[in-house]
Structures are given as C-alpha cells and as structure tokens.
Amino acid sequence: MSKEEAARISGKIDEEIKKESARQKDARRREIKVMLLGQAESGKSTLQKQFQLFYASKTLDVERRSWIPVVYYNILKALRMIFAELDYEMTTQSLDGPMNTQEVREELNSLRVRLLPLLALENTLASELSGGVSIAGGRTGAYVRLGWQSLLSSTLAMASDARRPELENRTRETTFLVARTLGLAVDDIDALWLHEAIQFYIKHRKIRLEDSSSYFLRHIQRIAEPEYVPSNDDILNVRLQTLGVMEHTFPITITGKSYDWKLYDVGGTRGQRNAWVPYFDDATAIIFLAPISAFDQYLEEDPKTNRIDDSLQLFTQICSNEFLKKAHLVVLLNKIDILRSKLDAGIKVRKYITSFGERANNFETVSDYFRSHFIQAHRRKGFPNRPLYVHFTAMLDTCAMQSIISNVAEGIMRKHIADAGLA
Numbered sequence: 001m002s003k004e005e006a007a008r009i010s011g012k013i014d015e016e017i018k019k020e021s022a023r024q025k026d027a028r029r030r031e032i033k034v035m036l037l038g039q040a041e042s043g044k045s046t047l048q049k050q051f052q053l054f055y056a057s058k059t060l061d062v063e064r065r066s067w068i069p070v071v072y073y074n075i076l077k078a079l080r081m082i083f084a085e086l087d088y089e090m091t092t093q094s095l096d097g098p099m100n101t102q103e104v105r106e107e108l109n110s111l112r113v114r115l116l117p118l119l120a121l122e123n124t125l126a127s128e129l130s131g132g133v134s135i136a137g138g139r140t141g142a143y144v145r146l147g148w149q150s151l152l153s154s155t156l157a158m159a160s161d162a163r164r165p166e167l168e169n170r171t172r173e174t175t176f177l178v179a180r181t182l183g184l185a186v187d188d189i190d191a192l193w194l195h196e197a198i199q200f201y202i203k204h205r206k207i208r209l210e211d212s213s214s215y216f217l218r219h220i221q222r223i224a225e226p227e228y229v230p231s232n233d234d235i236l237n238v239r240l241q242t243l244g245v246m247e248h249t250f251p252i253t254i255t256g257k258s259y260d261w262k263l264y265d266v267g268g269t270r271g272q273r274n275a276w277v278p279y280f281d282d283a284t285a286i287i288f289l290a291p292i293s294a295f296d297q298y299l300e301e302d303p304k305t306n307r308i309d310d311s312l313q314l315f316t317q318i319c320s321n322e323f324l325k326k327a328h329l330v331v332l333l334n335k336i337d338i339l340r341s342k343l344d345a346g347i348k349v350r351k352y353i354t355s356f357g358e359r360a361n362n363f364e365t366v367s368d369y370f371r372s373h374f375i376q377a378h379r380r381k382g383f384p385n386r387p388l389y390v391h392f393t394a395m396l397d398t399c400a401m402q403s404i405i406s407n408v409a410e411g412i413m414r415k416h417i418a419d420a421g422l423a
Ligand SMILES: Nc1nc2c(ncn2[C@@H]2O[C@H](COP(=O)(O)OP(=O)(O)OP(=O)(O)O)[C@@H](O)[C@H]2O)c(=O)[nH]1
Pocket: 038, 039, 040, 041, 042, 043, 044, 045, 046, 047, 211, 212, 236, 237, 238, 239, 240, 241, 242, 243, 266, 267, 268, 269, 334, 335, 336, 337, 338, 393, 394, 395, 396
C-alpha cells in the first residue's frame, strides 16, 4: 500500500470515528432518563402506564391481552385475603357483628367451599406470571414479575430465554383454566362480595384489602365473560409488585424534534432500594411518588414504620443525594381519592400522626399539612437552588393525569434542553 493510500484510509477512519462519536453525542442529547421513585404501592407502575397511555397508547394495545391473567390473579388474591381475614376474625372472636350468627358462618363457609377450586389456582398462576420465580411473603403474598408481558404476547417474546415457548404455552393453559373456573364461580364471587357481613367488615375496616380489590370484585361479571379483554381502567387498577428496575422506552416529539424517553420503574420495598443507585448518575429527572392516603398504614416489610414517615425519610435521602444533584425534581402526592374517602369515613389523622395535633380533619388541611412536610424536607436537606415541583394526584383519573403528565413532561424537557444546550 502506498503512503498516500494509507493516509487516505487512516483519514477516512478518523472521519468515521468522529461521525460516530457525534452521532452518539446527539443520541445522548436526545435521550431523557426519568426515574420513578417511591415506596412500594406508591403508584410508580401505574404512572408508567399513564405515560404509556398518553404517549404510546398503541403499545398498550399490543400487550392488552397479556393483562388477562394478571387481572385474574388480582381477583384470586382478593378472595384469598377476604377468607384469611374472616378466619382471623373467627379465631379471635373479637367481633360483634354479623359473623356471630351460626347462619352467616354457614353461608360464608359454603361459599368458601364452592370457591375452593378457584382459590387453589392462585399459586400456579402467580408462579407462571413471574416466569417461574415466585417469592411468597407478607399478608398479601408478594409475587414478582419478570418480563411477564411476553408470556402471552408472542410479539414481545424474549428470544434469549430458551424456556419462553414452554412457559407461554403453560401460562396460556393456566389462563384458560382460571377463565373457565372463574366463569363457573362468578355468581358465588358476587354473592360473597355483596354479602352484608363482608360489606360490614370492610366498612368497619376489620377486613382490609388492597386498594384495587374492590374495583375488580365490583366488575366481576364483566371480567368473568369468556371474551373478556381488559379495559384501560382494568390495566391501571392492576396491582403487581415490581422487582428490580424495569426500563420502558418510547419516543416523544416536542416542537418537531423527537426525544427518546426512558422511564425507569423500580421496585419500592426497602430491600430493593439499593438497586436504584446505579441509575442515579445520569438521571435527567426524578418523579417521587408519595401515597398520602397511607397515613394509617405501616410498611409490609417493617410493620413498625408508618408509611408517611417512610415516604418522608426516603424523599429526604433522594433530595439530598449528591448523584442526583442535577436532576429535575417532581413530587406527586398520590392517592388523594383514597385520602378523601378515608377522611370522609371519619378516620382521624392525629390517631396515627401525633404531630398533626388538633388541626381540622378535612381534605384541605390534611393535604396541605403533608405537602408542607415534603417542601420543608426539601428546604432543609435539598440543594438550595433546585426548584421542587409538587402536584396532588389521583393516578387512576386518566383525564386529570393527562394534563399533569404533559405539564411534568414539559418541565423535564425544558430543563433538559437548557442543560444540554439544544436549540
Ligand atoms: N385509588 C387509587 N389507586 C391507586 C392510585 N395510584 C395507584 N393506585 C393503585 O395502587 C396499586 C399499587 O400501585 P403500583 O403502581 O403497582 O405501585 P408501585 O409503586 O409500582 O409498587 P412497587 O412496584 O411494589 O414498588 C395499584 O393497584 C394501583 O392501581 C391512586 O391515586 N388512587
């Protein structure tokens, strides 16, 4: 090779390297990384679904059918929890109420016997939803999901997992079996749910279910139809614990330019919070979720810690974390619909949070009180010049959420564009 030829090739290689590096730089500038943080059951995965619905609703259609077994699982779990709570009440005999008559006990017992074939399917369904991995734990039985969407929807199948086809078939079979059993049991489920004893214990909080259980039991007739396909509301109401960090990517176009949004939806239990740290370094924004309806609840993983205290402690750590210093910071004070109904039902905040004192137990005072605590934590421990954006949210209210999401997304974009010097 002549000297000239060698120089020409070397120059071409340099040029390619420069182009590639410019391409990578541009891709990085177009990439926006948003972390959804907060304790378990704060609504992170639900927010991720609302983002998907708003910016990439077609992708939700693709995976719609794969939510069927998850909806079934939520129903089976709710039924198990109802019977577990009834057992507890029966053994402790602590209750004055409808269960004290023999007739009611027999009615509920015969419903349980009739529902046994359905209840027996919970573990199989749960273990298949989590790709063969299941962790039982806590009152609610915590099950993980690992790419479960791919189990029923072959378009999303993970080619790398050689066990997938076998799992897909098995999950399909289990789903059919549950659907059939559910179809046969639907009137018994209705009878159980509408039974005055069950309604009495729920009203008096002797039976405490997950937030979404009553939604699914109310809609049982529709869900038990053979041609059932989950609606957007069904998908939003589903409760499935996240394990680890799940990345969701979709494009967002703003002022004619397309940006790659990467949403990181994390598992919120205490044991999983260390897994968040490696993602902090280059996060564009943090959306921190705090369910302020949880003032009368305690952590499942640490029953001595009040859930609002845990949220505040966690937020203090996040807003003072050096790695997150440059991240845009948004707090969503979530589940205000549940907060309202708890306050309407006469549940007193001061009973659980003594510092609330003699303040009025109404929505305005309570929500303002919690908001001021988050703002104060940020003022005391956060970085001085960083703004904090706070919104109240009811995450299942799609209409209200769409305007909050576009508002939050715009704020994040503006900050990103300013930081990255993009025109
Ligand atoms: N009523 C009501 N329910 C909500 C709201 N936000 C979330 N939920 C429900 O609360 C449950 C928990 O929400 P998730 O989004 O799974 O919670 P998460 O923060 O992802 O929890 P982990 O994955 O365990 O960390 C789901 O059943 C949601 O439908 C809300 O504002 N109001």
